[in-house]
Amino acid sequence: MGEIRVGTCSWTDRELVASGWYPEGHRGAEARLRYYTAQFPVVEVDATYYGLPSTRNGVLWAERSPAGFRFDVKAFSLLTGHPTRSASLPADLRPALARQRGRTEPDPGLLDEVWGRFSEALQPLRRAERLGTVLFQFPPRLAPGVPAEAFLRRCRERTAGWPVAVEFRHPDWWRETHFAHTADLLAELGMAAVAVDVVQTLPASVPPVTPVTSGRLAVVRFHGRSPAWGTGSKEDRFRHAYTPEELASWTPRIRAMADRAREVHVLFNNCCGDAAVRAAESMRDLLAAPVVPGPAD
Template sequence: MAEILVGACSWTDRALVASGWYPSGWRDAEGRLRHYAGRFPVVEVDSSYYALPSERNSLLWSERTPDGFVFDVKAFSLLTGHPTREGALPVDLRGRIGRGVPDAGVLDEVWARFASALEPLRRTDRLGTVLFQFPPWFAPEARSAAFLRECAARTAGWPLAVEFRHPGWWQEGLYGRTADLLTGLGMSAVAVDMVQTLRTSVPPVTPVTSSELAVVRFHGRNEAWGTGSKEDRFRHEYTGAELAEWAPRVARMAEDAKRVHVLFNNCCADAAVRAAEAMRQLLVREGLSVR
């Protein structure tokens, strides 16, 4: 049976830092990571979506965490077709994005720098997966499939996970085709928990498309998803009953993959780390192999 790693989608979120979860004396950059890594075996790097990560930071993250700890790194926004601010690019690459579309040379350079930044994590076995989170307009069509194939070609040898924000990928009739596409590309499908009352709601399906890794991300169930501030979108306190809905789903995923990452993205105050702790206890009581 798979090893299940439970954690949160950030350890640096300002609301988490302000919540008091980090004890006094552990609130600098090194202290926060060491404290977090002493309690959870996996974390998602969210900052890499907003700006290219650096090789120096990856090296520091590796040095400050114990063997067996892993980072799931979110792909930079430009690499997943999201709008990217000019200021998010390295200074020498700015001024070369017209109407949000980079020229080929810029895109190649961004890919190269992103890969270089992750190398210390790969070298020290700290890279859990690279998360490609695609926008709601990334619809299930031929050009999207071609884009996925390009991503796979550029990242040969990397562990990859894909989260779709367009619900059509997992609707009845396309589910099998989507799963086959990701399986063929060696990409792990990301299952999501989110509010189910919106037109853009992604269903809580649990496809396992890689025998190496399956991933679940819990976004909370706030009706304000897709609107308002970050706090509006992600403010949610998971109940025991809501978490219990996922125990049999995670168990089934653990039957088909060597490892399962369960990550909480309801990053308001300490809600995510508390939900992660509660989920870990729940899965342990179910007799699963949990870290």
């Protein structure tokens, strides 16, 4: 069985910092990361979606984490086809972004530069063997089809040699009628599929399937089960405290994923207060408990 690593989708979220989860004396940037890495073996860096990371950050994250720790780094918004604010770019790149307003595709020169800087910022983590994967979370408008597959292939060309995981937000990718094709495509591209837990009562709800498309890694992201998923504020979308029963329903599926991948990253994104770290602690305990055999047939 592969190794199961449980963690959260941020260690710097303002509500987490304000919740009191970090003890006194662990409120600075370095102290917070060192405390987090003593509790969990993996974390997702979501700040890299909202702004280009710097090489300096990569160096500091590597220095402040123990050997064997994993950082799953979320791809910058411009690289996944999401709207991108000018302020999220370094100052010297903002004029190029402004010039491309109204275009359906980013300026190739700007895209080349952003890809280059993003890749360079990850090098310290790669050299220190701390990079778990680069997470490409694609927007809901990326529906299955020829254009979307071409976009995925371009992303793979840009990330040759990187560990990559893919989360689709359009539910049709994992509907029963398209499941096999999606899994085959990701396996062909060497990309790990991301399973998700979200509320299942909305038209945009992604099915809670558990595809494993890479023998190296599988990922599960728990977004919470708020009925405001996809709408409202961030707090509305992700406000959910997982119950033990909700978490326990996932443990057999996670263990089954670990039978097919060397590592499984289980990440909680219900980042309101300390809900994510508490859920991660509970899931870690559930997965550590012995498996109780069911009744014999």
